[in-house]
Amino acid sequence: DTAVSQTPKYLVTQMGNDKSIKCEQNLGHDTMYWYKQDSKKFLKIMFSYNNKELIINETVPNRFSPKSPDKAHLNLHINSLELGDSAVYFCASSQPTSGGASLTDTQYFGPGTRLTVL
Amino acid sequence: GQNIDQPTEMTATEGAIVQINCTYQTSGFNGLFWYQQHAGEAPTFLSYNVLDGLEEKGRFSSFLSRSKGYSYLLLKELQMKDSASYLCAVTRNYGGATNKLIFGTGTLLAVQP
Numbered sequence: 621d622t623a624v625s626q627t628p629k630y631l632v633t634q635m636g637n638d639k640s641i642k643c644e645q646n647l648g649h650d651t652m653y654w655y656k657q658d659s660k661k662f663l664k665i666m667f668s669y670n671n672k673e674l675i676i677n678e679t680v681p682n683r684f685s686p687k688s689p690d691k692a693h694l695n696l697h698i699n700s701l702e703l704g705d706s707a708v709y710f711c712a713s714s715q716p717t718s719g720g721a722s723l724t725d726t727q728y729f730g731p732g733t734r735l736t737v738l
Numbered sequence: 739g740q741n742i743d744q745p746t747e748m749t750a751t752e753g754a755i756v757q758i759n760c761t762y763q764t765s766g767f768n769g770l771f772w773y774q775q776h777a778g779e780a781p782t783f784l785s786y787n788v789l790d791g792l793e794e795k796g797r798f799s800s801f802l803s804r805s806k807g808y809s810y811l812l813l814k815e816l817q818m819k820d821s822a823s824y825l826c827a828v829t830r831n832y833g834g835a836t837n838k839l840i841f842g843t844g845t846l847l848a849v850q851p
Contacts (some may be wrong), residue, residue, distance in 0.1 A: 624780075651836075661823060663781065663841040675836050710780060716836060725829060725837050727773070729780035 623647050624730035626711050632736045633701055640697045641733045643711030651675075653712040653727065654686060654692035663710070670716065671695055701737045708732045740813045741840035744826050749848045750816055758811045760826030768837055772800050772811045773825040775844065781825055785811070813847075821849045 624645045633639055645652060654666045655675075668676035670690040683699045694711060711730040742762045749759035750756040762770070769788035787793055787802035787809060799812040810825055823844040832838040 653839075659774075660843065661846075662843050663825065665840075666839060668836070670836065670839070676832060676838060724785065725769070726783050729782070729841055731780050732778075 624711060624713055624728050626709075626730040626733050626737070628733060629708050629731060630734050630736075632738065634708055635701055635703060635726075636695070637701050638699045639701060639735070640695055641709055641735075642695045643730055644693050645711075645713040645728070645730075646692065647713055647728060649715045649728075650691055651693070651712040652688065653709040653714075653717050654694065654696050655729075657708045657710060657732070659707070667694075667696075690693060698735075703737050706735055706737045708734050709735075722723075739763065742826055742828055743776050744759075744824075744845045746843070747846045747848070750790050751851060752816055752818060752851050753784065754816050754850055755814050756816060756847065758813070758826075758847065760811070760825050760842055762807045762809070762826070762842075764830055764840065765806050766830045766832075768829045768831050769798075770802055771827040771829065771839065772798075772809075772839075773827060774789045775823045777822070781815050784824075785839050791847060818849050818851070819840060821847060823847070 633717040651670045653668045657663045667686045674687040674697045685697045688694045710732045712727045714727045744760045751801045754810040760776045775781040792801045802809045802826045825844045826842040831842035
């Protein structure tokens with residue numbers, strides 16, 4: 621059984637279009653994340669939701685809008701796609717602990733969605 | 739602010755030992771993870787350190803010195819399949835139960851026969 625799944629795996633689209641990427645986890649985790657990995661392989665957090673509530677919102681253009689219908693799903697909608705949005709987008713999940721970090725904060729990543737904007 | 743530094747690339751020989759270093763500067767440090775990422779795949783968890791010292795896990799070990807802001811990942815008996823990017827990530831408290839993972843740029847390890 622896939623722990624964290626994303627669809628689609630590949631997405632090729634034209635500049636200016638609107639697209640969505642879906643993520644689902646069956647680990648029972650409360651927290652989900654979206655990361656962007658650019659061509660230089662730098663992995664950077666974009667958003668995090670805990671139990672459907674937005675808790676981390678990095679400096680990301682407001683063309684990117686995450687949506688969490690329930691704690692097992694975190695989707696990413698991107699409006700007016702630009703060339704610079706081309707990257708691999710990873711979804712991840714973890715089970716947070718209160719106080720200090722522990723091994724349960726380990727994040728499990730989905731397979732990634734390679735977005736190419738032409 | 740926060741800063742995580744790793745070498746960009748390393749090359750090693752099959753069967754050898756390689757050490758990948760990571761230095762970091764961050765406030766609210768809560769622990770350090772190492773992830774492995776093969777080309778075109780997702781990062782996968784390798785190790786976690788919160789206290790100073792060495793954590794051993796089979797062929798892989800990870801060391802942390804909190805006072806020096808330094809960690810290393812040691813890979814022994816290298817195999818060709820170990821060719822991958824190794825990502826150092828610092829976990830930092832963001833408030834409440836939320837910890838944020840900040841990744842370094844990764845070290846691309848090439849294992850040669």
